[in-house]
Amino acid sequence: MARFQIFMAICLLALHPQGQAAPQVQVVGLFPGAAVISVDGQRKLLKVGQSGPAGVQLISADSRSAVLRVEGVESRYTLSRDYSATSGQAAAPAKVSIAKGLGGHYWVAGSISGTSMQFLVDTGATAVAMNEAAARRLGIDYRIVGQPVVVNTASGTAQAWRVKLGSVKVGAIEVLGVDAAVLEGEAPTEVLLGMSFLNRVRWREEQGMLQLEAKY
Numbered sequence: 001m002a003r004f005q006i007f008m009a010i011c012l013l014a015l016h017p018q019g020q021a022a023p024q025v026q027v028v029g030l031f032p033g034a035a036v037i038s039v040d041g042q043r044k045l046l047k048v049g050q051s052g053p054a055g056v057q058l059i060s061a062d063s064r065s066a067v068l069r070v071e072g073v074e075s076r077y078t079l080s081r082d083y084s085a086t087s088g089q090a091a092a093p094a095k096v097s098i099a100k101g102l103g104g105h106y107w108v109a110g111s112i113s114g115t116s117m118q119f120l121v122d123t124g125a126t127a128v129a130m131n132e133a134a135a136r137r138l139g140i141d142y143r144i145v146g147q148p149v150v151v152n153t154a155s156g157t158a159q160a161w162r163v164k165l166g167s168v169k170v171g172a173i174e175v176l177g178v179d180a181a182v183l184e185g186e187a188p189t190e191v192l193l194g195m196s197f198l199n200r201v202r203w204r205e206e207q208g209m210l211q212l213e214a215k216y
Contacts, residue, residue: 025070026077026080032061043176064078097210100208106120110171119190127195128192146163147162173201
């Protein structure tokens with residue numbers, strides 16, 4: 001597989017005008033109506049109709065494949081693995097170890113769409129959850145772009161808005177297109193790292209440590 005990719009890259013370099021290589025495009029995440037693309041190593045979450053690095057445009061997408069327009073040519077792409085540019089081998093998955101903190105909980109620093117954030121890992125939360133102040137800090141206009149929902153909390157039901165985050169990153173592990181809920185009011189006081197993130201990584205508890213590992 002690696003030899004085939006290298007051969008194709010050489011052919012594209014030879015055929016591309018002015019001796020410049022065509023952009024190396026992969027689809028590394030698929031959702032109904034959206035996809036995460038990698039163009040020359042630069043990742044971006046695109047919705048149908050949007051364009052990303054090098055002008056690559058997403059024409060359609062579902063859970064199986066995506067149609068991209070690259071340099072004016074439309075082609076269908078299936079889900080790809082990330083490959084090391086130097087060795088041609090699949091890169092080792094990123095790992096993060098989190099020790100138990102105050103109150104026996106797992107706390108970890110990370111970021112949402114590039115903005116630093118402190119997370120409280122909560123396997124009982126179905127999605128990443130935050131209060132209105134945290135959403136405003138992230139620049140999320142949740143009342144406009146979000147879908148109103150009612151959620152169950154420890155203190156009863158609450159009004160919330162379902163949104164999609166561009167990326168959630170913990171250590172070297174980054175997950176794109178993560179479902180989240182913005183709750184009305186001041187609760188939760190911390191951003192909860194719920195199952196919409198955890199279900200997309202490998203995780204286990206081991207001797208007082210929470211081990212996270214990226215999925216390909």
